[in-house]
Amino acid sequence: xxxxxxxxxxxxxxxxxxxxxxxxxxxxxxxxxxxxxxxxxxxxxxxxxxxxxxxxxxxxxxxxxxxxxxxxxxxxxxxxxxxxxxxxxxxxxxxxxxxxxxxxxxxxxxxxxxxxxxxxxxxxxxxxxxxxxxxxxxxxxxxxxxxxxxxxxxxxxxxxxxxxxxxxxxxxxxxxxxxxxxxxxxxxxxxxxxxxxxxxxxxxxxxxxxxxxxxxxxxxxxxxxxxxxxxxxxxxxxxxxxxxxxxxxxxxxxxxxxxxxxxxxxxxxxxx
Numbered sequence: 465x466x467x468x469x470x471x472x473x474x475x476x477x478x479x480x481x482x483x484x485x486x487x488x489x490x491x492x493x494x495x496x497x498x499x500x501x502x503x504x505x506x507x508x509x510x511x512x513x514x515x516x517x518x519x520x521x522x523x524x525x526x527x528x529x530x531x532x533x534x535x536x537x538x539x540x541x542x543x544x545x546x547x548x549x550x551x552x553x554x555x556x557x558x559x560x561x562x563x564x565x566x567x568x569x570x571x572x573x574x575x576x577x578x579x580x581x582x583x584x585x586x587x588x589x590x591x592x593x594x595x596x597x598x599x600x601x602x603x604x605x606x607x608x609x610x611x612x613x614x615x616x617x618x619x620x621x622x623x624x625x626x627x628x629x630x631x632x633x634x635x636x637x638x639x640x641x642x643x644x645x646x647x648x649x650x651x652x653x654x655x656x657x658x659x660x661x662x663x664x665x666x667x668x669x670x671x672x673x674x675x676x677x678x679x680x681x682x683x684x685x686x687x688x689x690x691x692x693x694x695x696x697x698x699x700x701x702x703x704x705x706x707x708x709x710x711x712x713x714x715x716x717x718x719x720x721x722x723x724x725x726x727x728x729x730x731x732x733x734x735x736x
Contacts, residue, residue, distance in 0.1 A: 465505055465580060466506070467507075467577055469573065469574075471670055472571075472670050473574045473577075475616060475620075475670065476551030476553075477552075479521040479552075479553070479615075480502065480503055480506075481510040482514075483499050483521050483522050483525055484500055484502075484517070485517030485518070486517075486522025486523070487500055487522065488500060493523055493526045494522050494525055494526050494529070494558065496525075496554055496557070496558055497557075499552075499554045502554070502581045512664065512667075513664060513666055514667060519703055521616075523700060523702060524700070524727070525558075527698060527700055528555065528613055528643060529555060529558055531643045531698070532545055532611065532613065535611040535641055539609040539611075540563060542563065542609070543563065543565070543608065544565045544567065544605065544608050544611070545566050545613070546567045546610065546612045547566070547567070547613050547615070548613065548617055549574075549595055549615070549616065549617035550568040550578070551574055551577075553615060566587060566589065567600075567603055567604065568584075569593060569595055570592070570593075571592070572592040572593075578590065589603060595614070595617065596625055598632050601632075604637075610637045610641070611642075612640060613642075614643070615644075617644070618645075618674055619647045619652065619672040619674050619675065620670060620673075621673065630685060630688050630689060630732065631689055633732060634688075634689040634733065638733055639732070639733065641729070641731050641732075642731075643727065643728065643729045644727070644728060645728075646674070646676050646678075646727075646728065648675055648677055649675035649676065650723065652672050652675025653675070655671050655672040656671050656672070677722040678726040679722045681730075685732070689732055691732070692733065693730060693733070694728075695729040695730055698726070698728065698729050700725075700726060700727055
């Protein structure tokens with residue numbers, strides 16, 4: 465199959481490229497046969513667009529897997545997992561035999577590609593809408609514990625839209641757990657510059673307007689919704705090579721650890 469995607473939806477192929485590379489390694493941090501099945505079925509020159517695959521998105525998937533498993537363990541009776549901008553993420557296959565209702569929310573063209581390989585059913589719903597179209601809220605049953613994840617999504621939104629989404633979720637589900645990854649401001653500025661951020665000579669990453677330092681995430685959210693509980697820290701450790709040692713060094717230096725991408729896990733309260 466040859467996917468016809470561009471803009472932000474095409475980034476689902478970038479993350480698939482990196483996850484599949486990690487899943488294919490004997491020492492990879494994730495095991496994911498479904499990811500490899502999809503990767504091998506697509507007629508797409510991944511390396512031409514995205515270059516040599518790296519471990520970052522595989523590590524990110526493992527981090528989110530651990531967070532979701534922890535939520536399900538704490539809420540075994542009817543938990544709901546909402547994955548915003550899920551693309552071709554195959555988390556539901558890595559977390560098996562769980563009691564959760566899974567809801568995947570993504571743009572119609574992204575859901576169209578997803579459903580070539582992953583079919584919805586009564587416990588795994590697909591909602592073909594933007595995360596900013598809050599009609600998707602109606603797919604979440606009332607009175608059940610809710611965990612919302614956003615992997616590789618918020619950085620592509622305007623800051624005002626990130627705020628609008630966070631406020632809407634806090635109002636709808638006081639106490640909702642929310643996990644998301646984010647990039648630092650300098651990284652955001654690079655993608656929004658006139659030159660943009662080129663992964664290869666054939667591919668320029670989409671604009672990423674929302675950047676926030678790791679140390680500013682919780683206070684930023686509190687300015688929007690008042691009550692925010694930080695459920696971190698969330699470790700993000702590269703598995704091998706020089707980058708692993710460099711990342712470990714960065715994490716120990718305050719001025720540097722706030723200039724790298726991160727993952728946050730929070731509980732959103734009601735507006736004050």
